[in-house]
Amino acid sequence: MKMDCRILWSFLLLMALAVPLSASAMEMDDCLDCHGEVDEVGEDLFIDGDKFLPTEHADMGCVTCHESVTDEHPDDGEAVTSADCLDCHEELGGQYMATAHAENAVCSDCHNPHQVHGIESVSGPDMNQQCSQCHDSIEVMDSHAEWLPQASLHISKLPCITCHTSAEGYVIVLNITQKQKKSEGLKGYSFSNYADLKEYAGEKEIQSLIDIDGDNHISLAELRTFNRNPAYKSLHLSGTMVPGEISHDLTTLDNRYDCTFCHASGPGSMQTSFLALPTEGGIYQRMTVEDGAMLDTLYGTPNFYMTGSTRSATMNIIGLIIICGGFIMPIGHGTLRFLTRKNRQH
Ligand code: HEC
Ligand code: HEC
Ligand code: HEC
Ligand code: HEC
Ligand code: HEC
Ligand code: HEC
Ligand code: HEC
Incomplete structure (x- = not known):
């Protein structure tokens, strides 16, 4: 440290x-x-x-x-x-x-002075708990829904400070969530705690559920194995965007209305990513995730997809060609009919 x-x-x-x-x-x-x-x-x-x-x-x-x-x-x-x-x-x-x-x-x-932690050890929901002492969650949801589509998804997934403080850089953090029969939060999923995961791991360390080779680093192959394991069917990886380092300039930042701030943040933030595992003491420990694994939404992070974040120039051009392709038929057909209208009058 x-x-x-x-x-x-x-x-x-x-x-x-x-x-x-x-x-x-x-x-x-x-x-x-x-x-x-x-x-x-x-x-x-x-x-x-x-x-x-x-x-x-x-x-x-x-x-x-x-x-x-x-x-x-x-x-x-x-x-x-x-x-x-x-x-x-x-x-x-x-x-x-x-x-x-x-x-x-x-x-x-x-901050409780007798329970202080750095940002890397605290989950988004735990950070938001600090804010919700004074900012009623339902009121926040309603006021943000006036401009933010899917406000409840955004508010439950993102730490408030991602939008309300500035930071040098942002990282993606994955957490293991699981289906809770009773709770409705996160569409019925909520963060797994240490005891929850210990049930899956049995005698082994909970880290072994996903870090198979025990090197404190999660590869794309390990993510894929975890996501495909039928025994972990009710476990999901939930992702969010978090400041890389904390800053305390708490305010409302103009560019946070701008959807592209996150949704087109692209490989920059998506490259630096972590998996945060709960500890017995109720905090979190991070492990690095292979660069680019977060962009592999098919096998790497099937339950996390920040629309637009994987934007690339090549894909934009291909997309444009497909869209233009769609217009060529009707426009081309119409133009031809117009040009040949005299012939048809005969
Ligand atoms: C880094 C500084 C720091 C350390 C170390 C620290 N305290 Fe505190 N403690 C504080 C502060 C600041 C407050 C006042 C909190 C407030 O105003 O709400 C406080 C408040 C308290 C209180 C009042 C009740 C409360 O929770 O507000 C007690 C009792 C207390 N401390 C005991 C301890 C004991 C016992 C230890 C060691 C085991 C300890 N403190 C270590 C900073 C510290
Ligand atoms: C014998 C038990 C005992 C021990 C040992 C003890 N305390 Fe206390 N402490 C108390 C009690 C009881 C109070 C409440 C006293 C009062 O209200 O007048 C208190 C009050 C406090 C407060 C003030 C809380 C407030 O907000 O008014 C602090 C801070 C504190 N203790 C810190 C410490 C620290 C630091 C130590 C060790 C160096 C310590 N105490 C050792 C029993 C103890
Ligand atoms: C409105 C809430 C809020 C207030 C007020 C606040 N902080 Fe924080 N602070 C946070 C959050 C959120 C974090 C992220 C980690 C966490 O939740 O503990 C943090 C993290 C920190 C860190 C750890 C930085 C790191 O390396 O991760 C320090 C040190 C800190 N705050 C000091 C302070 C001090 C000193 C004050 C008062 C002058 C203060 N904070 C007031 C919300 C707040
Ligand atoms: C006597 C000096 C001292 C006081 C007073 C003090 N701290 Fe700290 N604090 C430290 C040191 C030293 C560290 C460890 C180095 C670091 O992370 O900056 C630390 C770390 C922290 C961290 C980060 C913990 C981590 O694991 O990264 C937070 C949050 C924090 N302090 C908040 C507070 C708050 C809030 C108060 C007032 C209630 C406070 N501190 C009072 C010395 C102090
Ligand atoms: C101890 C109470 C308290 C806590 C804790 C708290 N706030 Fe506030 N906050 C207020 C009050 C009071 C206001 C002013 C009235 C209002 O706008 O609701 C305010 C205002 C704000 C504003 C609007 C200010 C502006 O400049 O537009 C934002 C944004 C905000 N808080 C974010 C947060 C975030 C994020 C957290 C958690 C990290 C947090 N607050 C924690 C009490 C608190
Ligand atoms: C996606 C980014 C984003 C997230 C996440 C977010 N906010 Fe905001 N927030 C904003 C923006 C932008 C505004 C300014 C809205 C306006 O001007 O109407 C705002 C306004 C506010 C205000 C000012 C008054 C109001 O109610 O509109 C408060 C207080 C506030 N946010 C608190 C929070 C808290 C607490 C959280 C976490 C539970 C949070 N915000 C999460 C972007 C965000
Ligand atoms: C601070 C970062 C941030 C900002 C700003 C932001 N979003 Fe999001 N958005 C996210 C995250 C994180 C998710 C959740 C992705 C997931 O879990 O798959 C999300 C999810 C969404 C979804 C749902 C996608 C799905 O697969 O269900 C939509 C739609 C969306 N955002 C639209 C917007 C729009 C429109 C704006 C601007 C008004 C905006 N977002 C601003 C971070 C952000």
């Missing part, structure tokens, strides 16, 4: 400050003895250790962010301070704070 230099420095600085200043010798485990148990502290102060410990924030320990905590806590009755995200995330945080949306939501409305 690459680390912004400034983040590293702020981190080291805070560490240096935290050690002598902190009034507590308590370690993370001590904190979790209380805060990791709902029975001890109640729902509101509960920190889920299983979700916190695998995150980048856990490497810093609790006290780095909660400096003022003392050895007498909680009996001292003192309020505990919490660090400001902007202390360490100047760049992304600053970008967000400059948007009009910063008036509407603060960092912790979208």
Whole structure:
């Protein structure tokens, strides 16, 4: 994982400050003895250790962010301070704070500081969950349907941030979905979680369902084998377009009315593609997919097709010839009849 230099420095600085200043010798485990148990502290102060410990924030320990905590806590009755995200995330945080949306939501409305993840570990629906706390899904669907055909398909497939932030580049991410008897989401399909896929994989790793040779890379041949396997009949690969790297300039971008922004994005985004598999901890792990496999809609991704995305110059010319061909008969016939009208009068 690459680390912004400034983040590293702020981190080291805070560490240096935290050690002598902190009034507590308590370690993370001590904190979790209380805060990791709902029975001890109640729902509101509960920190889920299983979700916190695998995150980048856990490497810093609790006290780095909660400096003022003392050895007498909680009996001292003192309020505990919490660090400001902007202390360490100047760049992304600053970008967000400059948007009009910063008036509407603060960092912790979208991010639980004890469960932070990079964009590569979060699914589209989970990202959209953050937005739907405030933006009613049905209202969003209705307002977008005024200009966007198949709005419910778009809204359920795409992360909101694909249209509402700008990014350097976009990638295609495939997820395994399965038919849910009860749910109607995604036309009756919803994302398979770890336990769902474990049922298919049995003793083996869930990765083996599709990455047959275990090289952490999905080839077109592996996609084809997966799609054709009758045992996985109720599993589908669902694709979506996601920013390659996160940006926080949350706004409405003019070019997102433009259907060709995605539908003619062509091999650029379609080449860089990933398969995201769910982990036991409820996040996702990505594997690269062979370049171009996404364009093979017949065997590679039969359930994912962004109309127009496979546009190529040659195909356009062939298409034009076919369309013109269709007109040649009636037009040619009419012209001939017109030119020969005198002959026919005889
Ligand atoms: C003995 C159990 C116990 C331990 C150990 C403990 N806490 Fe607490 N903590 C509590 C209780 C109870 C409260 C609520 C206190 C109150 O409301 O006055 C609390 C409150 C807090 C709050 C404030 C929540 C808020 O929004 O007001 C923070 C932050 C916090 N603890 C962090 C920590 C950290 C960091 C550690 C480890 C260095 C830690 N606690 C260790 C029991 C504990
Ligand atoms: C990266 C910084 C960071 C780390 C590391 C961190 N916290 Fe927090 N914590 C925060 C922030 C920021 C808030 C305030 C959240 C808000 O305003 O909603 C917070 C809030 C809390 C609260 C109040 C309840 C809540 O969820 O809002 C408790 C209790 C708490 N932290 C305990 C802990 C414990 C225990 C650890 C270590 C296991 C820890 N924190 C590690 C940043 C951190
Ligand atoms: C004491 C410094 C510090 C504070 C305060 C802090 N962070 Fe972080 N955060 C880090 C470091 C270090 C990383 C790991 C490097 C990176 O991804 O930039 C990180 C990573 C992250 C990640 C990405 C995790 C990943 O796996 O890629 C998110 C999201 C995040 N922080 C959000 C927040 C939010 C929101 C707050 C405020 C509630 C906050 N951070 C406060 C230091 C901090
Ligand atoms: C309106 C929602 C929203 C707000 C507010 C928000 N973020 Fe984010 N942020 C996201 C989404 C969505 C992602 C993608 C990953 C995820 O869902 O955690 C993300 C990702 C990140 C990341 C990880 C970047 C990476 O490498 O993938 C960091 C760090 C981060 N945000 C920091 C912040 C900070 C600091 C603030 C406040 C100044 C903030 N965010 C406010 C929605 C938000
Ligand atoms: C804590 C509440 C909250 C969260 C979370 C939140 N928003 Fe908002 N957002 C608002 C409010 C309030 C407004 C202003 C009123 C409105 O337009 O609905 C707004 C406005 C907007 C606008 C219109 C602003 C403009 O410039 O046209 C967009 C687009 C938007 N939000 C997208 C998002 C996305 C995408 C997410 C998730 C990544 C998100 N919001 C998360 C509260 C929130
Ligand atoms: C295909 C691109 C696209 C997707 C996906 C998308 N939006 Fe939008 N959104 C737009 C555009 C373009 C506008 C401007 C519409 C207008 O001016 O009428 C907009 C407008 C908005 C507004 C402003 C007021 C309104 O309701 O029309 C909000 C809030 C908003 N979007 C939230 C969201 C949320 C939340 C999601 C995810 C659930 C989302 N959008 C997904 C393109 C998109
Ligand atoms: C942000 C990217 C994005 C934008 C902008 C966008 N689309 Fe889409 N569109 C998608 C994705 C992703 C799908 C789902 C493809 C799939 O799952 O097979 C889709 C599906 C569709 C479908 C259904 C295709 C099918 O096979 O059922 C139609 C029709 C469509 N889009 C038309 C439009 C039109 C018209 C616009 C402009 C008003 C537009 N789209 C804008 C990304 C986008």
